[in-house]
Amino acid sequence: MTSLHLSVESLFSRLSSPVPVTKLLVGSHLATVLTRQDTRAIAQEALIKGLREARFESEVTELLAVPLIAGDSSVDVDALRAAIEFPSVLSDSILSLIGRREFLVKAWMTAHSGPSPRFHSPKSLDILRKAQIIPPFVGYRLAGLEQDSGLPLLRQWCFEFDSLAQRSEEEGSSQFMHFSSGGHEHKVGQFASIDSHRARSAYLRTLAIASERWGMPIEVAEDFAEAVRPVDPKLCGFVPTKAPDWTDKLIPNENIGDEEWVENIRSVILGRNSGADGTILHADFLVAERKNWAAELELVTVFSDKDDVKAEEVLLRHHELPGHWSYKTADTFTFRTTAEGLPGGRFVPAAIPISDDYLGHFYCEMMSRLPYLPRRFGRTGELRTRSSSSQIEILSGSETIGRVVYWNRDWSPTHLRYLKPNCGVATIASAQFVTEMEEYSRKKLLTFWHLKRIERQKDYGPWDAKVLFGEVVQIH
Numbered sequence: 001m002t003s004l005h006l007s008v009e010s011l012f013s014r015l016s017s018p019v020p021v022t023k024l025l026v027g028s029h030l031a032t033v034l035t036r037q038d039t040r041a042i043a044q045e046a047l048i049k050g051l052r053e054a055r056f057e058s059e060v061t062e063l064l065a066v067p068l069i070a071g072d073s074s075v076d077v078d079a080l081r082a083a084i085e086f087p088s089v090l091s092d093s094i095l096s097l098i099g100r101r102e103f104l105v106k107a108w109m110t111a112h113s114g115p116s117p118r119f120h121s122p123k124s125l126d127i128l129r130k131a132q133i134i135p136p137f138v139g140y141r142l143a144g145l146e147q148d149s150g151l152p153l154l155r156q157w158c159f160e161f162d163s164l165a166q167r168s169e170e171e172g173s174s175q176f177m178h179f180s181s182g183g184h185e186h187k188v189g190q191f192a193s194i195d196s197h198r199a200r201s202a203y204l205r206t207l208a209i210a211s212e213r214w215g216m217p218i219e220v221a222e223d224f225a226e227a228v229r230p231v232d233p234k235l236c237g238f239v240p241t242k243a244p245d246w247t248d249k250l251i252p253n254e255n256i257g258d259e260e261w262v263e264n265i266r267s268v269i270l271g272r273n274s275g276a277d278g279t280i281l282h283a284d285f286l287v288a289e290r291k292n293w294a295a296e297l298e299l300v301t302v303f304s305d306k307d308d309v310k311a312e313e314v315l316l317r318h319h320e321l322p323g324h325w326s327y328k329t330a331d332t333f334t335f336r337t338t339a340e341g342l343p344g345g346r347f348v349p350a351a352i353p354i355s356d357d358y359l360g361h362f363y364c365e366m367m368s369r370l371p372y373l374p375r376r377f378g379r380t381g382e383l384r385t386r387s388s389s390s391q392i393e394i395l396s397g398s399e400t401i402g403r404v405v406y407w408n409r410d411w412s413p414t415h416l417r418y419l420k421p422n423c424g425v426a427t428i429a430s431a432q433f434v435t436e437m438e439e440y441s442r443k444k445l446l447t448f449w450h451l452k453r454i455e456r457q458k459d460y461g462p463w464d465a466k467v468l469f470g471e472v473v474q475i476h
Contacts (some may be wrong), residue, residue, distance in 0.1 A: 008033060008046045014061055015050075018191040019413045021240070023062060023230070024044070024362040028239045028389065031070035048083045056193075057088040057111070058200035058228065064094040065230040065362065069237055071333075075099075087111050088204035088216075091226040095212050097233055097332055107219065112209035114154065116159030124158040127195060132188075134199040135358070138227045142203065145224065153206055154331060160202035176417070186463065189414035190364045200228040200254055229361040233332050238387045243407040244426060245273040247285060255293040255455055259413040262470055265449055269299065270471045278402065278428040279445065282351045282372035285424025293455040296419050298424075299472075300450070303443040304347035311448040311469035318349060326353040327373055327385070335385040339378040342441050350375060350437070350445060351427060354385075354392075354404070365421035370402045374429050375439050394429075402429040418454050418465055447472040 011033070014026045033153035034043040047063060054060045086093060087108040096102050129139055139154075146153040169345035207224055210216035249268045252260070273279045283299040290445045300318045302309070330336035335354060342348060359367055373394060376383050383401070386393045394402035404427050411422045433447055451468040 001168070002038070003459075005042055005046070007051065008039065008042050010068075012046050012050045012063070015066075018058070018196075019188060020192060020195055020362050020364050021408070021413075023065075025037055025239055027062075027065050027069055027362065028237060030066045031237065033069060034070045034075070034392050036135075045256050048079060051080060051083040052085065052212070056164065056197040056201040057086045057091065057204045058197045060084050060086055060091050061094060061228075063228045064098070067098045068094055068233055069231065071236060072098075077101075086201070086203075086227070089207055089221045090204055090229060093222050093225060097316050103367040106211075108204075109208055109212040109468070112205045112212070113160055113163040113211065115209065118154045120155055120159045120162075120456075122155060122158050124161045125154065128157065128161060128199050132191060132194065132232055133195050134203075134228070135361075135364070137358070138199075138203060141224065141227055142206070149214075149216075151210060151216075153210065156206045156209060157202055160205040161198050164198040164202055164205075167469075168198075174243070186416055186418070188417045189359070189416040191413070192361065193219075198255065203228055210422075227358055229358070229360045231362045232355070232357070234329070234335050234355075235359060235363065235387050237407060238332070238392055239389055239391050240406050240408045240472055241373075243285075243409055243424065244405060247287070247407075247409070247424065247426075250297070251288045255290070258466075258468060261295075261451055261468060265297065265470065266449065269446075269447065269449075273447075273472075277430075278430045279434050280447070281374050281402070281427045281429045281434075283424065283426035284369040284420075285407075286409045286419065286422045287427065287451075287453065289416065289419075289422060291456075291459065293453065295420060295451060295453040296417060297452075298450045299447060301445055301447050302347040303350055303437065303441045304446055305443045306346050309471075310446075311348050311447060311450065311471055314347060314446075314448045315450050315469065317347075321349065321372075322353050322370060323356050326356040326443070327383075330384060335373070335388075337373070337376060337383050339381045341375045341379075342377050346379075347446070348441065356411065365423050366406060366425060368420045369423060371425045372427055373404065374402055374427065374433065374437075379436055394427075396433070400430075401433040401449060402427060416454070416463070421451065 011026060011030055015023055017023060033039045047066060050063045052061060054063060075093050075098060081095055089108050089112060092103055092108055127133060142153050142157060204225060207221040211218060211221045246268055252262060280299055281301050285297060287295040287297050300314055302314055327335040327337045351374050354371045354373050374383060381396060384395045386395060391399050392404040404425060406425050408423045415421045438445060448471050454465045455462045456463050
């Protein structure tokens with residue numbers, strides 16, 4: 001075995017890291033290795049080896065995220081499928097996306113432990129309801145399906161989880177506080193622990209028996225399996241990059257007062273938007289985290305012709321949008337929104353969430369700072385997305401009218417529980433697009449902000465929080 005073989009296999013082994021962002025970065029790097037002519041064969045060989053050795057259905061899906069991110073349909077999908085010892089509805093769905101074809105034989109339908117005993121203990125639900133193990137919405141969705149169908153899905157989930165625990169007796173922590181430095185009681189994080197793999201795999205095995213024994217339609221199983229996917233294919237390749245320069249300018253040398261924060265935000269954002277690189281339509285990011293203070297900022301834009309719009313009402317409306325208004329799925333690899341008439345009201349949000357669905361556990365940190373994309377007002381037309389390693393492009397026809405960038409700041413696998421994860425997203429629209437929307441709506445684009453700052457008087461002491469709101473306005 002050559003040193004190159006060993007290097008590629010070592011890189012694949014890093015996908016087992018419990019840190020989701022590490023999985024994203026490693027998976028994206030491996031996707032590049034898989035598409036290079038000089039390393040493709042070695043990478044595919046290492047991938048097949050990894051699939052054979054995978055212990056859980058969830059580990060299989062994480063490995064398959066690599067060729068999915070690569071977007072290379074020349075990968076030998078049949079060889080990958082044959083190497084999988086623990087198939088699932090999700091692994092077949094991912095392989096279908098990679099190979100651009102469906103599979104007639106659903107081998108995953110027998111990948112379960114049989115029906116649970118009627119009086120099987122639900123004790124494991126206490127573990128399965130921990131947010132550090134699996135996002136809570138997964139259990140809520142399964143409970144809703146149980147209520148609608150009358151099937152014992154939650155009991156089966158517990159049974160499958162307990163069966164996997166017996167099959168693989170490895171113990172594992174879900175706390176991972178060794179990833180943080182000091183003040184553990186103030187830190188939280190999402191990790192892919194051994195229990196996380198068991199929970200996601202047990203969920204997929206529950207869908208398998210529901211399809212094979214209880215008549216659940218394949219389409220329903222495929223839809224529910226998306227709740228535990230590693231990546232949304234519409235984001236494939238999108239990874240954190242260098243923080244924008246304008247965010248660096250917001251960082252003070254030391255903890256400052258409210259008035260200084262207000263002026264700093266006003267001057268930096270006005271300076272940034274006055275350049276030739278477009279206008280910020282939305283941003284949500286950690287400004288900085290220091291030993292005894294930290295701050296995060298969100299920027300929100302609306303179109304309005306009123307002079308008395310307040311930041312508080314804009315932010316309230318902004319936080320109501322997720323789950324009610326978002327871009328839709330155009331195809332497997334594209335988000336889209338169509339042109340819409342201008343709604344009434346004192347103001348109209350200029351951007352809406354990128355999706356109302358789960359983006360995958362590789363992107364769990366970005367789910368806390370969800371990107372918002374521009375709306376298109378008019379009689380015709382649409383906006384579409386196109387993902388790459390450094391950004392999500394926003395297209396109107398063949399013209400790029402905006403982009404989304406994603407970065408980390410003072411990053412750590414754990415973050416202060418009083419703030420969101422140590423990352424950031426920003427959506428920039430071209431000046432021409434903003435002007436077109438202003439002219440169509442006959443309203444001006446207004447920018448509002450929300451700053452949350454926390455501080456403490458001494459090391460390891462209690463944290464005090466304060467929230468500031470404001471508007472970015474030109475002072476004449």
